[in-house]
Amino acid sequence: MKTTRLLPLAALLLAGSAFAGDHRYTLSPAYVAECGSCHVAYPPALLTAPAWATTMQGLGKHFGSDASLDAKTHREISDWLQTQASTRDKHAVSGKTPRLTESTWFHKEHLNLSLPEKTTSIAQCNACHTRAEQGDFGEGSLKSNRR
Numbered sequence: 001m002k003t004t005r006l007l008p009l010a011a012l013l014l015a016g017s018a019f020a021g022d023h024r025y026t027l028s029p030a031y032v033a034e035c036g037s038c039h040v041a042y043p044p045a046l047l048t049a050p051a052w053a054t055t056m057q058g059l060g061k062h063f064g065s066d067a068s069l070d071a072k073t074h075r076e077i078s079d080w081l082q083t084q085a086s087t088r089d090k091h092a093v094s095g096k097t098p099r100l101t102e103s104t105w106f107h108k109e110h111l112n113l114s115l116p117e118k119t120t121s122i123a124q125c126n127a128c129h130t131r132a133e134q135g136d137f138g139e140g141s142l143k144s145n146r147r
């Protein structure tokens with residue numbers, strides 16, 4: 001199809017533009033509704049497609065919680081995550097319950113940080129990224145906690 005073939009080119013053009021370092025992620029409303037209630041809806045592009053598939057297959061036993069979905073919503077969110085997922089090794093993680101906070105990229109980007117008071121986990125992105133709920137991880141909305 002013509003449109004799909006054009007996509008890689010569009011992505012290349014975007015990567016070369018001023019938006020490249022923007023760190024804003026588009027989040028689908030269904031994803032925010034279902035996956036943004038216990039924690040922020042994590043940027044889908046920070047995990048690979050296989051890792052998202054594993055996450056979605058294990059929702060019944062999800063980090064000590066039951067995050068199961070009805071079949072229709074499950075398929076909708078799974079399909080959407082697959083289209084948004086990263087294809088880069090630096091975002092790949094393994095394990096039964098993949099954590100994007102364990103990727104090579106995440107570690108490199110979050111070296112030597114101390115967690116703010118009352119924050120129990122680095123997975124609470126919004127403790128530092130004040131607009132994380134909107135998918136905005138730009139430096140402009142960052143509370144710095146670098147030691």
Ligand code: HEC
Pocket residue numbers: 034035036037038039042055059062063064065066067077098099100101102120121122123124
């Ligand atoms: C019932 C509450 C709940 C719901 C709903 C929920 N999660 Fe979670 N999720 C958790 C908990 C608890 C953790 C562990 C958080 C931590 O370590 O601070 C977690 C962690 C994660 C992590 C790993 C974060 C890291 O450390 O990198 C991913 C990825 C994730 N959830 C994806 C999802 C997706 C996708 C959905 C929607 C299908 C979802 N979650 C819905 C409770 C939930």
Ligand code: HEC
Pocket residue numbers: 021022023042043046100101109110113114115116121122123124125126127128129137138139142143144145146
């Ligand atoms: C303890 C505070 C803290 C927490 C919690 C945190 N981050 Fe960050 N994050 C930072 C800091 C500080 C930087 C800037 C690093 C730099 O510029 O070198 C950063 C950088 C980033 C960047 C790159 C932004 C840019 O402009 O370069 C992204 C994307 C990001 N974090 C995503 C996340 C996600 C997703 C989570 C939750 C799973 C998270 N962060 C949790 C502090 C935090």
